[in-house]
Amino acid sequence: MDRVVIVGAGPVGLTAAILLARRGVASLVLDRYAEPYPLPRAVHVDDEVVRILQAAGVAEEFLKVSRPGLGLRLLDARHRVMASFDRAPGGGPHGYPQANMFDQPDLERLLRARAAADPLIELVGGATVFAVDFPTVSYRLGSEVCAVPAAAVLGCDGANSTVRDLIGAHLVDLRFAERWLVVDGVCAEDLGAWGGVHQVCDPRRAATFMQLGPRRYRWEFRLLDGESDLDLDPLLAPWLGAVPVRIVRRAEYTFRANIASSWRSGRVFLLGDAAHQTPPFIGQGLGAGLRDAYNLAWKLAADLTTPGGAPDLLDSYERERAPHVRAQIRLAIVAGWAMTGGQDRAAAVRRLLLGSVWRLPGMKGLALRSTSPPLRGVGRGRRAGTLAPAVPDEALGDGWALLYTGAPPAADGHRLVHVTDELDPSGALRRWMRGRAVLLRPDRVVHSVR
Structure with missing residues (x-):
């Protein structure tokens, strides 16, 4: 049996390789970068997603490099608390904290170590894929041009996916785009901040603040039209006081809501940011990609190891995952509107209503909910498509x-x-x-x- 070729060695691609290997399927993982990307990006996964990391064999070590998120606080423009949603201590129904804050390079190190220890996984860095003429995948490695056979191809190569372009898919705009400045820093001492996410609900300068680890913090500031290269000192001063900070990364991003027009062409599949991008307001960007890997890996393994294959299972991948992702993107857009107040002329009016809305009965459950929507078209009965509570x-x-x-x-x-x-x-x-x-x-x- 030929190997599965996975394009992209981020968390989604590595997790897919590990889950396939667990079921006896070998893979070749090709990544355009010779070394792991060292800077932070994703910072949150929920308890359902930690169960996927458990299946990949890294949950125990992940919990050592992450910290439980304590909930959400909504602040006004002067950083006064308008509403607070505190999580109960301990694990949720899946046996893990319902919010887990971490530094993405830490997770990638764990996944790379797990993949390197598995003889069914080969990782090649510095490889640029330029053609997928199934079953052949062609790539450049330095001055060498290589062609390898593939039992299937997984495009886990990010928002600017080459694999997506090669199969003729395109991104469908779900009509959300905001420019934000993202800053990661390590402080000289602990700031003594509350251990959850702080959301500043200021239409003029919406912002987010959270602690990722010991003395490690993230700030996000929404940019106005035409703004760029802002002075960080006045933005960070309300949080830092006199504490010095070393900036690890500052980057301007456009948070978008997109979904691929098609997630599959024959035996070529898209996963993670190659298939969808979501605003970060409910912290489900990376989690959605890991859910893709979990959903597809067992189906692909069954197809490759069953006489005659399992075409119905492969057909169900996009049918199950795409509506789930759309629902989470819609929730992220609504949450972003509720928490930041928007930028249009009605923002001031909404700002006055915001504090009252978040105090309505049931809003605490909505704000802290980690349970994802059920998958559609799965089996029979009301519970079909839901994730069962943790079982060893x-x-x-x-x-x-x-x-x-x-x-x-x-x-x-x-x-x-x-x-x-x-x-x-x-x-x-x-x-x-x-x-x-x-x-x-x-x-x-x-x-x-x-």
Whole structure:
């Protein structure tokens, strides 16, 4: 069996390679950069996404280099608290903190080390892919031109994806674009800040502030039309006081909402930013890409290892993931509007209403929600398409699993998992099951309830 060729060695590409290797599928990972990108980018994943890192074998180490996010505070232009949404300490229904703050290079180091230890994964840096004439992938490595056969191709090569261009897909604009200045810094001492995300709801200068690690912080400032190369001192002064800071990165970004017109051409697939881009207001950019990898890896492995393949599974990748991503992008746009107040003439009016809106019953749950929407078109029943609560991987295995509490149901070729006190000491899983047998897919998504 030929290897899967993965274009892009960021977190999405590396996670896809690791998840495929876990199922016995070899991959060649090609990245345009000779060395890992050293600067911070993504800073947040939720508890559902940490379960994906668990499947990739890096969750335990990830928790050592991340810190739980304590919630969200909305501030006015003078940094006075208008509303505060505090997370309860401890893990959520998936066994991990519901918000996890981190520095992306730390995560990439863990994934690269995990990939390097797996003989089924080969990583080649400094490789520029220029053609995908399936089943052949062509790339340049220095002055050498290489061509390799591929069982499938995964385009994990970012927002400016070469693979997306090569399959003739384009980005569909979902009508959101804002320019922001993003600043990462390491302070000489701890700022003593509250450990959640601070959102400044000022139409004139919306801003975000958060702590990523010991003495490590991020600031984001929305830019007005025509602004560029702003003086950082007055922007950072309200947060720093007299504490010196070393700037690790400053970059101007345009936060966009886009989705690819097609995520697939034959056996070539798009994942992560190659398939979609979202504004950062709910912290789901990287998480969406890791969900892509988790969704596709087991399906592709089943297709490659099953006589006759599994074309229906491959067809379901975009059908399941695209609506899910669209829903999260829409939520991010709405959250951005609610938290920043917008820039148009109605901003002042909305600003007056903002504090009252966020105090309405139920808004705390919305502000802190980490549960993602269910996948569409999965199995049968109301729970189909939802992610099951955490169950130890060693109990579930890598395939389909049928959870039950009473008499053993018909296995139908699935792994039977008896949920007992030993497996579920708190009883939370059995309360969720409600005495029914639940069939889980390999990605822990509910297929059906019996």
